[in-house]
Amino acid sequence: MILRRLEQTEHGKTRKLWEEVFTEDTREFLDYYYFVKARDNHIFVIEEDDGIRAMLQLNPYELHVGKRTVPSYYIIAVATQRPYRGRGYMGALLRECMQEMYGKKVPFTFLMPAAEAIYTPYDFRFVYSQAQGEMKPDSGLQICQTGEAEVSEALLWEAEQMADFFNRNFAGEWQIYAERSSEYYRTMILEQQSERGGVRLIKDKGNITGMFAYAGEDGLEIREPLYLPAYEWKFAEAVRELQGDPGRPVKIYASPAAFCTGFRPLIMARIICLSEFLAGLTSSPDQTVDCSFAVIDPLIKKNSRVWKLQSSPGEEEIHVSETEDSEGVFPVAELTEYLFGRTPLEEIKKRPGVILTERLERELEKITKFDRVFLNEVV
Numbered sequence: 001m002i003l004r005r006l007e008q009t010e011h012g013k014t015r016k017l018w019e020e021v022f023t024e025d026t027r028e029f030l031d032y033y034y035f036v037k038a039r040d041n042h043i044f045v046i047e048e049d050d051g052i053r054a055m056l057q058l059n060p061y062e063l064h065v066g067k068r069t070v071p072s073y074y075i076i077a078v079a080t081q082r083p084y085r086g087r088g089y090m091g092a093l094l095r096e097c098m099q100e101m102y103g104k105k106v107p108f109t110f111l112m113p114a115a116e117a118i119y120t121p122y123d124f125r126f127v128y129s130q131a132q133g134e135m136k137p138d139s140g141l142q143i144c145q146t147g148e149a150e151v152s153e154a155l156l157w158e159a160e161q162m163a164d165f166f167n168r169n170f171a172g173e174w175q176i177y178a179e180r181s182s183e184y185y186r187t188m189i190l191e192q193q194s195e196r197g198g199v200r201l202i203k204d205k206g207n208i209t210g211m212f213a214y215a216g217e218d219g220l221e222i223r224e225p226l227y228l229p230a231y232e233w234k235f236a237e238a239v240r241e242l243q244g245d246p247g248r249p250v251k252i253y254a255s256p257a258a259f260c261t262g263f264r265p266l267i268m269a270r271i272i273c274l275s276e277f278l279a280g281l282t283s284s285p286d287q288t289v290d291c292s293f294a295v296i297d298p299l300i301k302k303n304s305r306v307w308k309l310q311s312s313p314g315e316e317e318i319h320v321s322e323t324e325d326s327e328g329v330f331p332v333a334e335l336t337e338y339l340f341g342r343t344p345l346e347e348i349k350k351r352p353g354v355i356l357t358e359r360l361e362r363e364l365e366k367i368t369k370f371d372r373v374f375l376n377e378v379v
Contacts, residue, residue, distance in 0.1 A: 021079040032194030054080040054089035062179040075111035107277040123333040127340040128267035128373040133255035149234040154199035159185035165208040174374040224254040274303040282316040291363035297332040327360040341371025
């Protein structure tokens with residue numbers, strides 16, 4: 001068995017395994033993926049019997065996290081050829097790529113799991129639940145129809161305007177999201193086109209007032225609709241125009257409140273370089289933080305330290321250092337759940353391996369949690 005990271009020129013060798021394992025993906029999508037995404041991603045493989053038998057791919061993203069922009073990787077295409085399953089190849093690939101990401105000081109990595117149970121043993125935990133909904137044929141919107149809005153297909157040269165629209169109108173709603181650059185939106189347009197769809201823009205007097213991605217491989221699906229409140233009616237009208245079957249409900253992912261029917265846990269994350277992750281934490285400037293705790297990380301040993309968090313009066317930034325005096329203990333998975341605002345301390349402290357003093361609890365409650373996450377990336 002040989003585990004290694006492929007050279008960029010070798011990435012195309014993994015397409016055969018992808019086609020064998022992920023049979024639902026079309027040739028058009030894979031043409032796009034291996035031409036666009038695989039140009040600058042990292043692919044780890046296990047070779048056995050003169051062939052690639054397992055793989056894991058890391059797609060790079062710049063993430064906005066709090067007040068910083070940090071590097072991260074989306075884990076995708078974790079696959080093992082059927083006759084070679086049950087040999088621990090996936091675990092070996094995960095451990096190898098996590099060590100490489102640690103060396104690059106990546107605060108955390110993320111993925112969309114096929115099943116939660118696959119990744120919980122590696123200390124991945126859900127950090128984002130996506131609002132999902134549908135537009136029914138009889139959906140009626142009591143919206144004041146203002147302006148002379150028009151809908152058009154997004155073109156690659158409009159990507160810069162799309163990024164500007166997001167950053168001006170929506171970036172402030174979330175603490176964690178993939179940086180929306182012109183390159184991000186050019187890639188989105190190409191990706192949606194590979195899935196028999198595209199991106200539609202809502203414009204009023206030449207200015208973007210809304211946008212949404214759509215795909216048509218298995219019925220119409222709408223992804224990440226973003227629009228100014230006064231243009232919700234135009235979004236609904238544009239979706240209805242795209243429907244091939246007007247009697248069939250349209251699925252909406254990252255749904256606006258008007259169409260939301262519930263939330264689905266979607267993205268799991270795993271802290272990689274804990275010192276970098278902790279360095280992004282903040283607290284209210286009208287109170288100070290001063291605490292220390294030990295972290296137990298069975299897979300990334302360098303994270304298993306006693307960490308001291310301190311802030312000064314009048315500042316939001318929390319300073320991170322190592323110490324020898326611990327007020328408590330956190331397994332890394334429980335720390336992830338708490339700092340992403342998924343589970344309160346009252347529940348966390350009942351978990352095996354967690355030790356918290358009352359004072360440490362009070363200090364930790366002062367930290368601003370990363371509970372406003374918006375990660376809808378699918379590749």
